[in-house]
Amino acid sequence: MPRRCCMPNCRGNYDNGPKVSVFYFPSDENLRRKWLSAVHRQDWTPSKHSVICELHFNKDDILSSTSMYDPKTGILLTAPLDRRRLRKDAIPSKLPGCPSYLSSHQTAVREDPEIRRGRLENRALQIAIQESVDTHAKMIDAISFDSLDQMKTKLSECEKHSDWVVINKSDSVRLVLLKHLCIKQ
Structure with a gap:
């Protein structure tokens, strides 16, 4: 029997509701408090069996595949996941069936600092290489002659x-x- 969503007015995995994927509350206390705040239920504490369904998360919060870069071959390997999972910092932000002012608009996800640093270094390297190639071409043109x-x-x-x-x-x-x-x- 699938677990039922604990959000107010949600029918996820109930007999007359949609069949959806569900996610357990996180063990990280800071993230758990954010999830509890998003539930909008007074004087309620989730049990170890409490779950929130996929209807309350943004599409980019739910991962259905995983990727890994193989440095030996230079290939990015991607494989589908058997069970969908959440991004590590995902917070439920959608409340279907509730007034729209209760749903929060989650801000854009920040890029991981290491990934950003690598991306910026690669871009700077590409610019330097292109400038070097252009300078070399200008120098060759300046010293070349046909007669x-x-x-x-x-x-x-x-x-x-x-x-x-x-x-x-x-x-x-x-x-x-x-x-x-x-x-x-």
Whole structure:
């Protein structure tokens, strides 16, 4: 016989109600207090058999599959669960059959700090790699030439910013490095 939901006005798993998955109250005291607050029943204490059905949770609070990343193969493995379960911080927030002001609108779930850190590091790494590739392509374009005339033009541009002097002849180009040596006596 399936357990019946303990929420007020809920018919989950009753004879004339819908057949639904149910979840036991959490053992963590802080989360348990939040669940009790969400039940909206005065002077009531749940027993070890008390449950709340899936109708009182958001869709993203209920997990029906699990995933694991295999670092050796680089594959994300996903498998369906035999029994659906709740996210570890899920709180019942929907009260069907009750006035709408009793249902709370749960705020967005915060991303796990380790997952967020990894995601941000990966994004920063991708940006750095793309900038490096772009810089390399610009550098190759700046120093590449197809003819002697293009080479002369590029060398004359470089001459303005260096100690090298370019001597252009009709059939050749000579590069001379001028250095100023200070001789101490």
